[in-house]
């Protein structure tokens with residue numbers, strides 16, 4: 001136990017995982033290694049165990065698992081599924097506060113909203129302010145943010161597009177004339193998305209760096225988002241390691257703007273995100 005706790009301290013120094021969760025994960029992985037348990041029982045001190053090959057292998061395995069878990073959008077998939085089921089089970093006449101509470105639980109089970117949790121209200125206020133008074137918005141790779149973002153009074157249609165079926169199922173539970181979720185992949189192109197010809201604002205929140213990394217050919221489709229003004233953001237802190245990635249993400253965004261002729265007209269930062277408002281060069 002003490003060995004696992006000491007290793008958890010090492011892991012939490014490097015990765016964005018809470019200590020209790022790290023201890024639990026490490027103990028669960030190590031308890032499945034009879035060779036490690038036997039070596040630990042024989043060893044005379046923690047230092048002696050740490051020198052063993054079997055310990056070093058177990059430590060690398062636990063670190064890899066921490067990393068993979070942190071990279072997932074839903075870190076506790078069972079809890080996320082339960083929150084989604086509770087939201088989808090809502091009756092049409094459920095009280096608004098129950099609706100809000102369940103929507104928030106689903107949103108916070110997703111890493112993209114969870115990492116903003118501390119400054120969510122400030123982020124939503126800054127986003128609202130920089131959008132002006134749009135009637136139509138297209139939110140590309142929306143994830144579950146629309147579950148916790150209060151649509152402004154001017155908004156008539158908020159098109160929420162994502163390829164993630166769970167995000168779209170959650171948004172469908174709140175869909176109405178204004179919020180219009182669509183399960184859609186960038187690779188399908190704009191003609192399939194079913195949007196109006198042009199929206200007033202396009203949101204590309206934390207998606208440009210993801211696509212630049214995973215499928216750079218699709219950046220052209222992102223840049224062709226049918227909106228006159230775009231709000232584009234990147235992360236300031238890595239999802240996994242305790243690492244400042246603002247410079248790297250900002251460089252990706254600035255390159256995207258330069259390649260696709262987008263002019264920065266405004267910018268703001270929150271504790272975890274750096275955001276740009278851009279318009280097309282005429």
Ligand SMILES: C[S@@+](CC[C@H](N)C(=O)[O-])C[C@H]1O[C@@H](n2cnc3c(N)ncnc32)[C@H](O)[C@@H]1O
Nearest residue numbers: 112141142143145162163164184185186205206
């Ligand atoms: C980092 S999350 C950001 C979510 C949301 N915009 C936010 O800021 O909370 C990136 C989102 O992009 C979506 N995504 C990634 N690649 C996509 C693609 N090719 N087509 C549609 N959605 C995609 C993912 O499913 C995920 O929901």
